[in-house]
Amino acid sequence: MTWQYNPYIWPLAISAIVAWAVAIYMWPRRKSAPGGFPVFILLICAGFWSASYAMEFASADLQGKFFWNKIVYLGIAPVCPLWFLFALNYSGWSPRNRTTYLLLAIEPVLVQIAVWTNFSHQNFWTHIELVYQDNTPVLMHKYGTLFWIHAAFAYLLLIVSTVVLIQLLIRTSHLYKRQVIAIISGLFVPWAGNVIYLSGSSPFGNLDLAPLSFTLASCILVWGLFHSKLFEAIPIARETLIANMPNVVLVTDLHNRLVFANPAAQDLFGKSVTRKLGQSVSEILPKIWQTLEHLKEHTHTEIELQKEDAVQHYELYFTLLHNRQKHLSGHLIVLQDIGKQKETEERLTELETAAEQANRAKSIFLANMSHEMRTPLNAILGYAQITADADNLQERHQRAILAIEKSGGHLLQLIDDILHLSKIDSGQAEVNLVGFDLHKLLQEIGRMFKSRCEQQSLNWRMDIALDTKHVTGDANKLRQVLINLLDNAVKFTSKGEVTLKVDVRNNDQIYFEINDTGAGISQTDQQTIFEPFQQKTQDKPEGGVGLGLTVAMRQVELMDGNLSLKSNIGEGSQFSFFLTLPPGKSPTVKLDTIDWSSAKRLAEEYAVHALIVDADETSRKEITEMLKQIGATVETAINGQDALHHISNQMPDIVFTDLRMPIMDGTELLKKIHQQYGKVATTLIAVTASLFDHQRQGYLDMGFESLIDKPASEEQIYACLLEYLNVEFIAEDNSAVPQDPTDIDLTKIVLPTDLYQNLLRATDTHSITDLRTHIEMLSTLGHTEQYLGQQLKELSEKYDMAGIAEILEKLETTR
Structure with a gap:
């Protein structure tokens, strides 16, 4: 490798020295400005580019020049990705993970591979030769496909960087526009240098202006960041804002030492708070410290602070402070005075309470009055009907009695509606969750309204699609809601049909829909149709005072539903609502209403196989005798393990088990049966002498159907058979065992x-x-x-x- 002098060496050497000098200046400031670190690396690469390019001009032979030409690309390839990273960081769109950095590093690495393996594929440079211009050897080369791909990628990054910075210029405040303009101006320098060089119109011959232009652009960039004086406006604005802020602002460091308190904080805690900066918050502001210990990273809470002789209410906001490297650097505490807000809230609460009490008193009065009126009204209606059945009444008397019955029936319906509505408003109405047969309830209502529709020459249609038969809910309230809505539909429909649709939507959500082909309800009437004593303005039928829909809506809401209405004049109406009705058991007769004294044995069509599990022999014998005397088949076991042996031979219909037994107790037996045979394989009843009331629900949740206290009575044992096996008992004369007529199945x-x-x-x-x-x-x-x-x-x-x-x-x- 031979060397030569070339005048272009000097500007390139100066460019490298300047770039590296600015990089040294940039190093301690790289974290204080957005995008500072990419600019620092960019200056290193630009300086390396200029220095290696100078070495290429200093070489006099083809081998030397080509070697340094390849070295140049170690500085060229990273420049545009670094500029792109700076644009993203400066605009606030900095990548949050390493994936973006790795993706941007792929292209520079591929460029190095293409450059250093060009001899084998010649796709980066297709031709390289050494020519002499004015007795000066110059390296000439023709670019291949890979070079133009690299150039396109570099220009693409420069274009995107420019667009990002222009967008920032548009949205940024006027204080920063000058700085952004300076940076964009610097970006256009390498644009111009690359275009001049690649077009072959450079006035400096074969000198590539790119390293010089990127060095110049980097210097302009650094000047824009640190010497445009724009950042000086930020602390001035910040200090002015905080000084005039009515909220208390406190800042602590990582060691919970107070490092800043604004004037509002001095007004609240006293002037001495500024003299205590550097001390622990727990010492100078203990009330604040106690509150902070119970807060999470970003949250707020209410706090009461003593100021002079009064207690003041504040909203405390607590935020973690992070530096640009996302490291925790301190805490920000803001206190906002909410005294007037609290006074307003307390006053509103008092007014709301007074209004609720007045409304409740009104509802209680209406409920009591309606109840007292119902009893004599029933007597009036009853005696009117008895009188109407007499044979010697004159026609005018019959008309009068008929008018009494009709008016009395109307008044009775009004009283019932008022009674229901007042109970809901006064808080006396409760949701009674019981298991009931939903399908059966719907069929009952269907039969009722099929008859009503036939009397009015209307078509009746039911569309029922249920996955389960027995559900848990308030059957009586659901029945009343459906009756009210269907009664309203029949009342306002003169021709066509009335439809009841029920199906399951999501999980336990059951959808109810009532449709009619009546006159419909205007948009004006729909605004008030659910208010008490409101009716549609057109086509009012006889009877009704406008409470049915109000009661229906309130009861649906009481069951956590929402009654909806869709209607148009001439197109009928649709009322719909959702209710959550989880699966449940069908209600059965109350066990204490059976006359057990006459229960002598099981009815012939019923056979019961029972298993008694108890370590105490006396307890086993007592229950065994009770069951055998009514005709049940009984086996006994002394513990859970023995019981499993019996069950493996034949699954009993019902198992009476003690809870405390050696080897395997009752709860472990229950778990084994459920694991091996399923939860519905048999009925398990716990019989125990040591169970407190608060423990009962826990055992029921485990899977026991019921719990019996020792010593067990015949009534308790037989009641379990009736409740869970649905058996029937017969008396000595082979007649059915009588029940209390007020509570039959x-x-x-x-x-x-x-x-x-x-x-x-x-x-x-x-x-x-x-x-x-x-x-x-x-x-x-x-x-x-x-x-x-x-x-x-x-x-x-x-x-x-x-x-x-x-x-x-x-x-x-x-x-």
């Missing part, structure tokens, strides 16, 4: 359709004579029906038609 009663319809019609029309005639027919159907008749008769004597209707809605009919 309605799920087991199936009435003839004609009788059911007659009972329902007599109840709807308040016809006492017809009702009692049909009730007498129940005694001819069987024991259970006889007890039902006794209950209905007692209700009819009290003229409690609503109670009778509620019972009838729960009954099944033959098809």
Whole structure:
């Protein structure tokens, strides 16, 4: 390798020295300005580019010049990616992970590979030769495909960088526009140098102006960052803002020492707080410190502070402070005075409480008044119906009595609606969650409104799609909501049809929809239709005072639902709502209403296989004798392990197990059965002598169906058979065991359709004579029906038609 003198060496050497000198200046300041570190590396690469390019001019032979030409690309390749990184960092879009940096490093690495392996593929330079210009050897080369790909990528990064900085210029405040303009101006210097050189129109012959232009651009960039004096406006503005801020501002360091307090903090804590800077917050502001110990990273809370003789309320905001390297550097505490806000809130609370108490008092009065009016009104209606059945009434008397019945029925409905509404408003209404048969409830309502629709020449349609039959919810409130909505639909529909649609949407969400083809409801009326005593303005039918929809909406809301309405004039109406009704068990008879003294044995069609598990022999024998005397098959085991042996041979219908036993106790036995045979394989009843009330729910949650206290009685054992195995008992005379007529198992009663319809019609029309005639027919159907008749008769004597209707809605009919 030989050397020569070339005048272009001097500007390139000066360019390298300047670039590295500015880099040295930049090093301690690289973290104080956005994009400082990429600029520092950019200056190193620009200086290396100029220095290696100078060495190429100093070489006199082809081998030397080509070697230094390849060295040049160690500085060229990273320059544009670094400029791009600076633009992103300076604009606030700095990459948050290392992936972006690695992707940007791929192209410079590939360039090095292409440059140093060009001899094998000649795709970066296709031709290289040494020519003499004015007796000076110059390296001439023709660029290949890989070079132009590299050039395109570099120009693309410069274009994107320019666009990013121009966008920043557009959105930044006027204080920073001068700085951004300076940086953009510096970016156009390498643009111009590259275009001049690649176009071959450089006035300096074969000198590539790029290293000089990038060095100049970097220097302009550094000048824009540090010497445009624009950053000096930031602390001035910041100090002015904080000094005039009404909120208290405190700053602590990593050691929880107070390092800053604004004038508002001095007003609150005293002038001495500034003299205590550097001390621990726990010492000078203990109340603040106690609150901070209970806060998380970014949060706020209310705090009470003593100022002079008064307690003041503040909202405390606590934020972690991080430096540009995302390292925690301290804490920011801001206190905002919310005294007036608290006074307003307390006043509003007082007014709201007073309004609620007044509304509750009104509702209680209405509820009591409605209840007191209902009793004499039932008597009036009852005696009016009895009088109407007399044979010697004149026609004018019959018309008068009919008017009494019609007006009384209207008033009774009004009282019922007021009673329901006032209970909800006064907070007396509660949701009674029980297991019930939803499908059966819907069928009962369907039969009721099918008859109503037929009387008005309307079509009745039900569309029921349920995955489960038994659900948990308030059956009575759901029934009343559906009846109110359907009654409203039938009342306002003169022709067409009324439809009830029910299906399951999400999980336990059940959707109810009532559609009619009536006159529809105007948009104006829809704004007030759910308010009390509001009705649609057009086509008012006789009867009704506008409470049915109000009661329905309130009861749906009470069950955590939302009643919606869609309607247009002439297109009918649609009422819909969702209710959460999780799976549940069907209700059964109350166990304490059975006359167990007459229960002698199981009915012939029932067979019970029971397993008694107890370490105490006396307890085993007692329960065994109780079950054997009614005809049950009984096996015994002394612990859970012994019980599993019996179960492996034959699964019992029911297991009575003690909880405390050696080897394997009752809870472990339950777990084993559930693991090996499933949770519905058999019924498990816990029998124990050592159980506190607060422990009972825990064992029920484990999977025990019920818990019996020792010593177990016949009533408790037999009641479990009735409750969980649905058996029937017979008395000594082979008759069914009688039950309390006020609480019979309605799920087991199936009435003839004609009788059911007659009972329902007599109840709807308040016809006492017809009702009692049909009730007498129940005694001819069987024991259970006889007890039902006794209950209905007692209700009819009290003229409690609503109670009778509620019972009838729960009954099944033959098809």
